[in-house]
Amino acid sequence: MIYSALADRIRKNKPVALLTVIDGPNTGATLLTSPNIENIGTLGNQELDRVASRDALGELEAGRTSVRNYGPSGQVTPEDLQDTPVVRVFVESFSPPPQMIIFGAVDFTAALARVAKVLGYYVVVCDAREVFATARRFPMADEVLVTWPTPVLTERGPNLGARDAICILTHDPKFDVPAIQGALATSVGYIGVMGSRKTHATRLERLAEVGITKSQDLARLMSPIGLDIGSRTPEETAISICAEIIGKRVGRNVPSLANSEGPIHQ
Amino acid sequence: MREILGDIDRWRAQHKRIAVARVVDIEGSGPRDPGAAMAVNEDGEVCGSVSGGCVEGAVVAEALEILKNNSPGRLVKFGYSDDEAFAVGLTCGGTVHLFIQPLSW
Numbered sequence: 001m002i003y004s005a006l007a008d009r010i011r012k013n014k015p016v017a018l019l020t021v022i023d024g025p026n027t028g029a030t031l032l033t034s035p036n037i038e039n040i041g042t043l044g045n046q047e048l049d050r051v052a053s054r055d056a057l058g059e060l061e062a063g064r065t066s067v068r069n070y071g072p073s074g075q076v077t078p079e080d081l082q083d084t085p086v087v088r089v090f091v092e093s094f095s096p097p098p099q100m101i102i103f104g105a106v107d108f109t110a111a112l113a114r115v116a117k118v119l120g121y122y123v124v125v126c127d128a129r130e131v132f133a134t135a136r137r138f139p140m141a142d143e144v145l146v147t148w149p150t151p152v153l154t155e156r157g158p159n160l161g162a163r164d165a166i167c168i169l170t171h172d173p174k175f176d177v178p179a180i181q182g183a184l185a186t187s188v189g190y191i192g193v194m195g196s197r198k199t200h201a202t203r204l205e206r207l208a209e210v211g212i213t214k215s216q217d218l219a220r221l222m223s224p225i226g227l228d229i230g231s232r233t234p235e236e237t238a239i240s241i242c243a244e245i246i247g248k249r250v251g252r253n254v255p256s257l258a259n260s261e262g263p264i265h266q
Numbered sequence: 267m268r269e270i271l272g273d274i275d276r277w278r279a280q281h282k283r284i285a286v287a288r289v290v291d292i293e294g295s296g297p298r299d300p301g302a303a304m305a306v307n308e309d310g311e312v313c314g315s316v317s318g319g320c321v322e323g324a325v326v327a328e329a330l331e332i333l334k335n336n337s338p339g340r341l342v343k344f345g346y347s348d349d350e351a352f353a354v355g356l357t358c359g360g361t362v363h364l365f366i367q368p369l370s371w
Contacts, residue, residue, distance in 0.1 A: 007275065
């Protein structure tokens, strides 16, 4: 019952937390909790269920998995915990996967979508040209949208956060300028824009024409996209983009092309 | 857990008894984060992983023991310099805490 519900919610990308007593009374007891759905199972005490599932929803919101200590009836303060056995509860959060929205249905897109799937992303490919944006060309993508960037980012932008990524692989001004504008209006954690250093320079001029000049905005754009590892093929470029995303997310000082000079390819 | 649901579903359809091992905590350097999971069925078949391959063999033995004894589950730890732990350890020098239990829920 608990397993089936857990598997179902994970597969449907619905947030769910699994609580398990790993030490103390009722070791092995499990409880499943999701926002706005009744709990399934019990940790062996109603008050403990109430307190632990409330905490678990907070952990779920933050995407954290951790061990928490309680008294047998959900006591949490050090005073209340004195002279009681400790119940250690493993709270495992299953958050929906991070999203990667790729604008531009080109060869690089297929390679990037493949690598992003390996990393666990929910991948959306978007291009306004219906002959290119087809599910047949991008069978690995979770969604292929034939539309312009603005409606996609207006609709989905509010749901994008630090774990998510937007990769703009078109070199077409009428597509990449609105994509960059839309991306900057979100709190997405990564914005990468493909193009040579020359393309990047002319793109900056076009962005200035639509009023994007603030240094804190321009600093968010990883352009040229990817790490300076001399990648050539679409697959190598996809690896360099994903490595840059990982490095940015964890705050490492990685050698981004956006911060280097010289030729992109060897 | 996500990546082992398919195998677990298949084993459940075959009415196999299953134990699940999950990383609940790591100290120092550990190859897999809390939540990494593997499952073992009563025939000793395995899916998923909880380390870089360093401790999986010992986890299988422990999981089969838990299934055999109808244990509600137990915490086990594997560490490089821990005398109480099993003979296997993590080459990276960290300690990994696992909770292994029958999938009876």
